[in-house]
Amino acid sequence: DAGVTQSPTHLIKTRGQQVTLRCSPISGHKSVSWYQQVLGQGPQFIFQYYEKEERGRGNFPDRFSARQFPNYSSELNVNALLLGDSALYLCASSLSTGQGARNEQFFGPGTRLTVL
Amino acid sequence: GQNIDQPTEMTATEGAIVQINCTYQTSGFNGLFWYQQHAGEAPTFLSYNVLDGLEEKGRFSSFLSRSKGYSYLLLKELQMKDSASYLCAVGNAGNNRKLIWGLGTSLAVNP
Numbered sequence: 001d002a003g004v005t006q007s008p009t010h011l012i013k014t015r016g017q018q019v020t021l022r023c024s025p026i027s028g029h030k031s032v033s034w035y036q037q038v039l040g041q042g043p044q045f046i047f048q049y050y051e052k053e054e055r056g057r058g059n060f061p062d063r064f065s066a067r068q069f070p071n072y073s074s075e076l077n078v079n080a081l082l083l084g085d086s087a088l089y090l091c092a093s094s095l096s097t098g099q100g101a102r103n104e105q106f107f108g109p110g111t112r113l114t115v116l
Numbered sequence: 117g118q119n120i121d122q123p124t125e126m127t128a129t130e131g132a133i134v135q136i137n138c139t140y141q142t143s144g145f146n147g148l149f150w151y152q153q154h155a156g157e158a159p160t161f162l163s164y165n166v167l168d169g170l171e172e173k174g175r176f177s178s179f180l181s182r183s184k185g186y187s188y189l190l191l192k193e194l195q196m197k198d199s200a201s202y203l204c205a206v207g208n209a210g211n212n213r214k215l216i217w218g219l220g221t222s223l224a225v226n227p
Binding site: 035040 | 161164215217
């Protein structure tokens with residue numbers, strides 16, 4: 001069974017551009033979370049979606065937006081890119097939104113975004 | 117406020133035992149996770165504690181004390197492949213059930 005998949009794996013953009021990152025959860029998982037991980041730090045929570053609705057939002061500016069589709073896949077959009085947006089963007093899926101051993105998050109390989 | 121503290125770096129010898137500590141302060145508590153992350157890869161789930169006590173899973177064990185806001189991850193019979201970053205994450209209760217992540221502990225296992 002396929003795990004969480006993300007595309008693209010690497011991306012290079014320039015300041016001011018817009019980017020869309022994609023994520024497909026594990027089959028049967030209905031919740032998708034997005035994280036930003038800067039080198040040497042732990043993941044920072046951006047969004048959580050469940051059943052196409054936003055269930056959680058981290059401390060990120062409005063330039064960051066996301067959505068979830070009927071098949072539970074998700075997109076993360078970042079507008080007006082800044083140099084500081086360069087990071088690894090991780091997508092994680094879980095069965096539902098609740099926390100618990102049954103709802104541990106399974107991470108995709110990530111998208112490495114470089115903003116020049 | 118919400119905060120998670122864990123040591124930045126640790127070094128240990130192959131075959132030894134190492135304990136990685138994590139202390140936390142969160143508004144509400146809904147379980148504590150330990151993840152392993154090798155360089156350039158995504159985090160992978162290691163353990164989950166929601167009740168006080170020790171959870172053992174092979175060479176890895178995780179302990180939780182909710183009253184002290186404290187957890188540790190114990191790695192036994194260290195192998196070179198255990199060299200990685202170990203992330204402590206706490207689930208907070210409430211409508212926004214996000215995970216609060218520590219910065220991670222970089223463990224180097226030497227021969």
